[in-house]
Amino acid sequence: MIPIQLSLKNFLSYRDATxxxxxxxxxxxxxxxxxxKSSLLEAITWVIWGESRAASEDDVIQTGAKEVRVDFTFETNQQVYRVIRTRNRGSTSAxxxxxxxxxxxxxITAKGLRATQELIVEYIKLDYDTFINSAYLRQGRADEFMLKRPSERKEILAELLKLNQYDELEDRAKELSRQFKVRGEELKRSLESIKTQLQQRSETENxxxxxxxxxxxxxQQQALDNVELxxxxxxxxxxxxxxxxxxxVRQQLQNLTQDCDRLHQDESSIGVQLSQLTTILNRQAEIEAGYNEYQNLQSQEEAMSAKFEEYTRAGQIQQQKQQQLAKQVQALERQIQQGQAQLxxxxxxxxxxxxxxxxxxxVEVALEQLNAARNRLKYLDDLQLQVSPxxxxxxxLQSQLDRVHAGIVAKIEQLQTTQHQLQHHSQRQGQLQQAVVDVATQIEEMEKTRVYLQRVQEKGQERRHFMERLQAQQREYERLLGELEQKLLMLQNPDAKCPLCERPLDEHHWNRVVDKTKLEYQDTEGQLWVFREQMAVSDREIQxxxxxxxxxxxxxxxxxxxxEHRGQLAAQLESSADAQQQLAELFAEQEKLERALQIGQYAPDTQNQLIQLEQHLQELNYNEQDHVLARSEVxxxxxxxxxxxxxxxxxxxQNQIAQRKPQLEAQIAQLETTIKQxxxxxxxxxxxxxxxxxxxxxxxxxxxxxxxxxxxxxGQAWQLSYQQLQSAQQQYPQLQARAQELKAALQARLGEKQRLATQITDIVKQLEQTANPASQIQALEQKIASRRRQLDEYLSQLGRLEQLAHQLQTLQAQSEQQQEQLQNCRQQHRIHQELAQAFGKNGIQTLMIENVLPQLEAQTNNLxxxxxxxxxxxQFVTQKSTKRRSKKNAKLIDTLDILIADAKGTRSYETYSGGEAFRINFAIRLALAKLLAQRAGAALQLLIVDEGFGTQDAEGCDRLIAAINAIAPDFACILTVTHMPHLKEAFQARIEVNKTQQGSQIRLSV
Known part of the structure; x- marks a missing residue:
């Protein structure tokens, strides 16, 4: 991946940068x-993979901003791509x-964020983990691989090579192996049960x-009884x-009797109503006279109500007009008050x-003083523009001189410290030799103890594996014991069926089944106690x-x-040999530096430039205090x-007021006249x-x-009486006709009642002549029902036998099928056992690491x-032999030791100085980066080194920069990150990052 252009908007400390x-x-x-600086590189990982060091997705958005946008254009495999990622705070990303x-x-964006992300990884052939472990050497991670123990280094290398997928495959293979084993045992027990059940086929057929x-x-007997029934x-x-x-017929007679009684009641009620209406009709003349007087009074009241409505309406209108006139006068008075206030x-x-x-x-005098002060200030401003640069x-220049002076002083102090150390080392050479011998003796004793510790650990693992097998067998026997207890509980019922085939048991078979089950229960319980005793003994041994x-x-x-102490002593012993020669060289160098400080003979060009600048400043005669006084005068x-x-x-x-006053006075006078009108x-x-x-x-x-x-x-009572009179005149003829209808209906009901009584007598005679077979039918139905229940029981037994026969036939087919499944399970169990071993740490993973390490070693040594x-x-060592008394008992163990050799021989990594250790770390880290990129199917065209110079001395920095320049042809782009100002001069191209109030700013210098 070769970067072309990166644009940032509101990303971390950047507000707008390209x-x-x-x-x-x-x-x-x-x-x-x-x-x-690091945020600039984090933007690349965020825009491509959506990953950064931020804790949450919204943390990449600059404080105070609502959205973030990163636009990155890059080239990979000779093809140019562009990725744009945006996010709104609290919302989703795009x-x-x-x-x-x-x-x-x-x-070529896909549907959805996840699908587009997968498409990007597919095109560039790099995921996030591979990128940060290959092209991006991040802060503080260069020595991560070297500081781990040998066993942990192997795990880190496996993680970088993504071999953990084989751990998942191993777990899956083990789980499938266990499942096939359990399934095989279940099939075996099922086949034994089916074999027992198939022995009942001949007896069931009889x-x-x-x-x-x-x-x-x-x-046949049931058919004869059904005909008689x-x-x-x-x-x-x-x-x-x-x-x-x-x-x-009896119900009809009862209904006719009720109708006759109802008709008698209706006839009596109509007679009472006719007498009441006759009384009202006799008062007809009196009622009509009173009603006429009431109508006359009603006409007078309507005329008087019309006058009242007209009187009320005129009063309301008069009141509204008075209110309207008052409002008009008040509005004019308010205008007068406003005019007076304005005046x-x-x-x-x-x-x-x-x-x-x-x-x-x-004011005129003060303006003349202001103009003079401004002219003075302008002169001083122009002078300041010349003096400021x-x-x-x-x-x-002064800062450069101070840095050179401080560097010389620090160099002298370093030389003095080194002299004291060399003198101290040369004095302690005899003590160091004796200390090396003593420490070597102690280490030899410790290694013997480590061998014994390994044996104790192996024995403990053996005991734990034995306990795991015992626990598995104990769980199996506990399950079998529970099943036997359930069978014994079922057999306690006198009518219990066989627990296997559910066939009814006679007394002989029931006793056999119970005895056999109890015997199995006792054997299982005894075996379970044996397992528990063995587990207790094993547990004590493990403790x-x-x-x-x-x-x-x-x-x-x-x-x-x-x-570690032995390595340090060996290094001190080796370094003390050249102490005398180094001391002489250090004394000479210190004397030369002190003489240069005394006479000021350092950085002559900078000192000459500083003297010329001071002379020029004296000629300009600029005073900051005069400038401040001029500003205050203005x-x-x-x-x-x-x-x-x-x-x-x-x-x-004043002119506007002179024009406005006469207008207001005339307006007030006009408003007062209008109010009167x-x-x-x-x-x-x-x-x-x-x-x-x-x-x-x-x-x-x-x-x-x-x-x-x-x-x-x-007079309202006469209106009610008149209404009653009119109603009586209408109802009286109707009630007379209704009385005649009721009388005729009563006569008809009486004749029908006599006819029904004669019909009832005839039906009773017919019933007395017909016999009642109810008792015979009941006895015959009971006999048929009894035989039907017995027949149902026989049919039920036949159905169970046919079902059992069908079940046995199915069991025969199932037995053949389970035989094949059992063979398949045993085969799959063996296959997955072998796969688990192949996917394990000592299988494919070890083989892949063994194949990768020679490439890694060659790349590392080249760099x-x-x-x-x-x-x-x-040199990478993956196996070493344990130290034993006898060579025949020596044993190879897996490790990942790193042997480092220099001109003085091979020694441990911890004995090397910070600069040398970093060079080793950098070489291994860069070799890993190339290897990971090759395994991902992508060429490593971009290299990012974040903070790689902090532990280097001047010579180490020069070599590291030279090495970067030497490997530059292997990469299309190399970016290094540092905060050390004097190192940036070593690079022709510099990307300078500065923090301002408007956010971080980028300036490119080539």
Missing amino acids: LDFRGLHTACICGSNGAG LEFQIETPKGLRA QRRELEVQINQFQ QSLQVVQHQRQNWEEQLNF EALIQQERDIQQTLSKSNE LLQQKAT VLRQEYREVSQRLSCYDRLR ERWRWAEIKLSQIKEANKR EQVNSECAREIAALDARIKEIGYDRETHSRLRGTLKQ LARLSANQLHV
């Missing part, structure tokens, strides 16, 4: 700590993927034939029809304006082994520290401009007077109207030769 990578081969990303064509960029003969005999049911049905007819305000403004105009002379250049392991481990706790007289603008505004306002001559006043005349003309009297309403209320001037060499 970086063009075109023409960059090896470049340095430099800036102070926290400026945003991802767009484009490819360059002869017609321009074309979108029972079925006997039941079929008995069923045929019962069905049908003949008796015909006679009973005829008798039931006569009884139903008798009940029906008073204008008078007050005239007074204020006169006070402002009285200060005109004082000179002062900045002076500070830079003893654990205690011994802890004691031996405690004695071995200082083993690694002793080995501020002191700035009030004159404000006062001048106030005077101009006052003159303008509205109260007398307006249209509203004339309408009020006309309404007064109309109210008098209506002549409505409230007391007369009230008396008329009381008289009318007393390390460039970094150390062919002084360092690395």
Whole structure:
């Protein structure tokens, strides 16, 4: 992947920035700590894979912003791509993927964020984990591989090579192997059970034939009884029809009796109503006279109500007109008040304006002082523009001199420290030799103890595996014991069936099954106690082994520290040999540096430039204090401009007031005249007077109207009597006709009643002549039902036997099928056992690591030769033999030791200095990067080194930079990140990052 252009908007510390990578081969990303150097690289991982160091997705959005957008254009496999990722705070992300064509960029975005992400990984052939472990050497992770123990290094290498997928395959193979084993045991037990059940087939067939003969005999007898029952049911049905007819006729007779009683009641009620209507009709003349008087009073009251409505309506209109006239007068009065208030305000403004105009002379004098102060300030501003770059250049030169001076002082202090160390080492050479011998003796004893500890550990693992097998067998026997207990509980019932075939058991078979089950229960229980005893013994042995392991481990706790101490002593012993020669060289160098400091003979070009700058500054004669005083003088007289603008505004306002005052006075006088005219001559006043005349003309009297309403209320009773009279005149003829109809209906009901009584007598005689076969039918039905129940029982037994026969036939087929399944399960169990071993740590994973390590070793040594001037060499060791007393008992164990050799021999990684250790780490890390990229199917065209110079001395930095330049032809783009200012000069192309109030800013220097 070769970067082309990166655009950032609101990403972490960047508000709006764009970086063009075109023409960059090896470049340095430099800036102070926290400026945003690493954030620039995090943007690349976020836009392509959506991954960054932020805890949540919204954390990549700059504080205060609502959205983030990163646009990245890059080339891979000679094809240009563009990825755009955006996100709104608290919402979802959006991802767009484009490819360059002869017609321009074309979108190939898939449906959905996840599908587009998978498409990007497919095109560039790199996922996030592979990228950060190959092309991106992140902060603090260069020595991660070397600082781990040998066993952990192998795990890290397996993780980087993504061999953990084989661990998942191993677990799946083990699980499938276990499942096939359990399934095989289940099939084996099932086949034994089926074999027992198939032995019952002949006995079942004999029972079925006997039941079929008995069923045929019962069905013939049942057919004869059914014919006899049908003949008796015909006679009973005829008798039931006569009884139903008798009940029906009796019900009709009862209904006729009820109708006669109801007709007698209706006839009496109509007679009472006719007498009441006759009384009302006799008062006809009196009622009509009273009703006529009531109508006359009602007419008078309606006329009086019409006058009342007209009187009320005129009063309401008069009141509305009076309110309207009052509102008009009030509106005019408010206008007068507003005009008077405006007039008073204008008078007050005239007074204020006169006070402002009285200060005109004082303001003119102050303006002259202000112009003079501004001319002085302009002169000093121009002078400052000339002096500022000179002062900045002076500070830079002085800073450079201070850095050189500090560097010389630090070098002298370092030389003095080194001298003291060399003197101390040369004095301690004899002590170091004795200490090396003592430590070697202790390490040899410790290694013997480690061998014994390994034996204790192996024995403990053996005991644990044995306990795991015992626990599995114990669970199996506990399950079998539970099944036997369930069978014994089922057999306690006297009518219990066989637990296997569910066939009814006679007493002999029941005893056999119970005895056999109890015997199996006792055997199983005894075996279970044996397992528990063995587990208790094994547990005690494991406790003893654990205690011994802890004691031996405690004695071995200082083993690694002793080995490290031995390496340090060996390094000190080797370095003390050349101490005298180094001391002489160091004394000479220290004397030369001290003489240079005393006479100031260092950085002569910088000192000459500083002297010239100081002379030029003296000629310009710029004083910062005079500049400050000039600014304060301008501020002191700035009030004159404000006062001048106030005077101009006052003159303008005075002319406006002179024009406005006569207008307001004339307006107030006109409004007072209008109020007087509205109260007398307006249209509203004339309408009020006309309404007064109309109210008098209506002549409505409230007391007369009230008396008329009381008289009318007393005459309302005649209206009710008149309505009753009209109703009586209509109802009287109808009631007379209804009385005649009721009398005729009563006579008809009496004749029908006599006919029904004669019909009942005839039906009773017919029933007495017909016999009742109910007892015979009941006895015959009981006999048929009893035989039917017995027949159902036989049919049920036949069905169970046929079902059992069918089940046995199915079991025969199932037995053959399960035989094949059992063979298949055993085969699959063996296959997956072998697969689990192949996928395990000692299988494919070890083989792949063994194949990869030679490539890694060759790449590492090739790079390390460039970094150390062919002084360092690395070797990876994957197996080593344990130290035993006898060579025959020596055993190879898996490890991943890293042997490092230099001009003085092979020694441990911990004894190397920080610079040398980093070069080794860098070479191994870069070799891993190339290897991972090759395995991913992508060429490693981009290399990012984040903070790789912090532990290097001057010579180490030069070699590292030289090595980067040496491997530059292997890469299309190399980006290094550092915060050390003096190192950025080693790179021709620099990407400088600065933190400002507007966010991080990027500046490219080539």
